[in-house]
Amino acid sequence: MKIHFIAIGGSAMHNLALALADKGYEVTGSDDVIFEPSKGRLAAKGILPAEFGWFPNKIHSELDAVILGMHAKADNPELIRAQELGVPMYSYPEFLYEQSKDKTRVVIGGSHGKTTITSMILHVLQYCNIEVDYMVGAQLEGFDRMVHLTTTNDFIVLEGDEYLSSAIDRRPKFHLYQPNIALLSGIAWDHINVFPTFEGYVEQFKIFVDGIVKGGSITYNVEDKTLKAVVESSENTIRKFPYETPEYKVEDGLTLLDTPEGEMPIEIFGKHNLNNLAGAKWICQQMGVDEADFYEAIASFKGASKRMEKIAERGSTVVFKDFAHSPSKVRATTSAVKEQYPDKRLLACLELHTYSSLNAEFLKEYEGALDEADQAVVFYSPDAVRIKGLEEVTESQIRDAFKNQDLKVYTDPSAFQRFLFGKNLDDTALLLMSSGNYGGLDFDQLK
Template sequence: MRIHFIAIGGSAMHNLAIALQKKGFNVTGSDDYIFEPSKSRLDKYGILPKSLGWDESNVTSELDAVILGMHAFPDNPELLKAKALGIKVYSYPEYVYEQSKEKLRVVIGGSHGKTTITSMILHVLDFYSKDFDYLVGAQLEGFDTMVKITDSAPVIIIEGDEYLASPIDRRPKFHLYKANIAVISGIAWDHINVFPTFANYAEQFSIFIDTIEPNGKLIYCELDKIVDDLVKSTTASVEKIPYRIPKHEVRDGITYLIPQETALRIFGDHNLMNLNAARLVCAQLGLHENEFDQAIKSFKGAAKRLELLSSEGDTNVYKDFAHSPSKLTATIEAVKLQYPNRKLIACIELHTFSSLNKEFLQQYEYTMDKADIAIVYIDEQTFLHKKIIPYAESDVQLAFKNDKLLFFNKSEKLEEYLLGLNFNKSNLLLMSSGNFSGMDLIELARKLKI
C-alpha cells in the first residue's frame, strides 16, 4: 500500500504514519511546519519530508490513499490534486477504522479522563502480554508510539476525541470508529469554536452512542448527571454498564482500594472513576477484577496527568494537563483531598480558544476556590496572537468569582512570585495544555523555597 499524509507533522498523524510504515506500507508525507518531537521521530523511521511545504508532485496516480490532517486547509494543492485524480482521501480516524474494522474496537469517549482510561487499559493489557492495537493521545512510558496497528491483534483500544476529523470532514472523530465497547467518562462543554452551544456539544455524545455496533456495550459514569440522563434516554441497542468511584481509603498520602488493600500510585476521585471504567473494559476483554488490581498497582499515570515533577519533604510539585473547567476542579480537589494538611498553590495557564473566549470564561466560576492560593496565567503574547483584547486581573477575578485570585501575563513575573513563596508543607500544582511560555518547570521546582 502506498499512502501519502498531508500534514504529517501532527501528533496523531505522525504516529499513524509510523505505525503504517512499521506495518510495511510505503509512506510519504508533507507539511509546512514540523515541530519536535514529530520531526525527530519521523526522521528516525525514514519518513521525514525532505523539505517543508506543499507540492502537487507528491500526489500521483500510484497512491492507494491520502490521509488528510487537521492542520491542512480545504484548498491545499495536494488535496486538490488527489481529488482530481480520484484518489480516496481519508481523515486519520476514518483510516484507523479502515484498518481495524475486522477487530474488536474499544472506544474511550468523554470530555475528560479519556487519555488516563485508555492508558490504564493499555498498561493492564501490556502487563499480561496481550496482543492489542491502540491509539492514545499521549506518549506513554513503555510504548514506542502513540498508535499501533497490526494485522494480528484481535482488539484495538482507541482514545475517541470529540474534535473534528479533518478540514473536509466535520464529524467528530469518535463518530467514525463504530465501537463494539464504548466508554463515556463525562460531558462538560468544550471546543466552543466548533460547538457554539452546550446542547450542540452534548448532542455529539448522543450520536456517539448511536454509532456503537448493535448489541455493543456502553460503559458510562453514572455520577455525571448529564451522561446518566443521556444514557437513560437512548434507544440504542446497547448493554448499559454504569460505574462510579470505587471504595478506597487515603492514608499518609497513599490511596488504597478496599477491601483488597491495593496501594495505588495515582489518586483523586476523578482518577478512581477512570480506574473503574478501565476495570470494566478489561473485564469485557476477559480479565478478572483481581488480575486488573494486580496490574494497576504499577500504573504511574498518563503523561502530564498529575505528573509528579518533584517531591521533597512535605512538598510536591505536580504538572497537569487540566485546562477546561471540569478538569481544573477535579485536579485541585484531588490534590487537596490527598494532602489535606498541606497548603495548595494552584496555577492554571489559559491559552486555548475556548478558555480565552470572554463568554466561555464564565464557565470557570468557583473552580479554584479550594486552592489556598489561586493563580491564573495568560501569556500576553497569546492575546496578541489570537487578536483578543487582553484581560485585566479584575476580569479574571470576576469570571472565576474569586476576588483573591492572582493574575499574571508575563512568565518572568509569575516565576518571581512563585520563587518568593515558602513551600514548606505546601504543594504546587501547575496546570496547562500548553507549556507556560517555555518555562522550565523542573528547574522551577528545584529552586522553590522549602
C-alpha cells in the same frame, strides 16, 4: 500500500505514520514545520520530509491513500491536487476505522479522563500479556508509540476525541469509529469554537451512543447526570453498564483502594482518577481480564504523560504538572491534590491557553474551579487572545469569573516566573495546570 500524509508532523499523525511504516507500508509526508520529538522519530524511520512545505508533485495517481491531518487547511496545495486526481483521501479517524473494521473496536470517549482510562486499559492488557492494537493520546511508559496496528490482533482500543476530523470533514472523530464496546466518562462543555452551545455539544454524545454497533455495549459514569440521561434515553439495542467511584481512603499521602481482597495501595490519586479506574475495570473485564488480575495490574499504573505527573519532590515540597485546562478538569485536579496532601499548602497555577478558556463568555464556567487551593494563580497571554481573534479579557473579568477576588493574575511570563521562583515552597504542593508552558517556563528548573 503507498500512503501520503498531509501534515505528517503532528503528535497523532506522526505516530500513525510510524505505525504504518512498521506495518510495511510505503509512507511519505509533508508539513510546513515539524518539531521534536516528531522530527527525530520520523528521521530515525527514514520518513522525515527532505524539506518543509507543501509540494503538489508529491501527490500522484499511484498513491493508495492520502491521510489529511487537522493542521492542514482546506486550501492546502497537496489537498487540492489529491482532489483533482481523485486519490482516495481519509481523515485520521477514517483511516483508523479502515484499519480496524474487521476487529472488535473499543472506544473510550468523554470530555475528561479518556486518555487516562485508555492508558489504564493498555497498562492492564500489557501486564496480562494480551496483545491489542491501539491509539491513545499520550506517550505511555512501556510503549514505543501512541499508535499500534497489526493484521493479527482481534481488539483495537481507540481514544475517542469529540473534536473535528479534518478541515474538510466536520464530523467529530469519535463518530467515525463505530464501536463494539464503548465507554463515556462524562460530559462537560468544551470546544466552544466548534460547539457554541451546550446543547449542541451534548448532541454529539447522543450521536456517538446511537452509533454503537447493535448488540454492543456502553459503559458510562452514572455520577454524571447529563451523561446518565443521554445513555439511558438512547433506544439503541446495546447493553448499558453504569459505573461509579469506588470506595477508597487516603492515609499519610497514600491512596488505598477498597477491593474484594481488602485495601490495596495504588500509585494514582484523586476521586476523578478512582472514577476512571472503575470505568477501565469494566472495559478490561469485557475484554477478558479477570477482576483479580485487573487489581494486580492497576496497582503499578503511575498515570499517563502530562496527567497528574509528579515532576519534583524534595523535602516537604512536591510539584505536579497536569494537562488540565477545562473547568471540570481544573476543579477535579485541584481537589485531588488537596485531598492527597491535606497538610500541605496548595499553590495552584492555571494557564488559560485554549480557545474556549480565553473566551470571555465561557470564562464563567470556571466559577469555583480553584477554590480548593490555598493560593490560586491564573496566567494568560493577551497576545494569544488577539491571535485567536477573541475579545479582550481583563484581569477583573477573570477574578469575577472564578468568583475569587484573591486570585493572582499574570499576563507577563517574566513576572509570573519571578513570583513562582520567589516563593517559599516549604510544606507546599505546587500544581501547574496547562496545555502550554506559561509563556516559556522551563519546568526543569522546578526539579
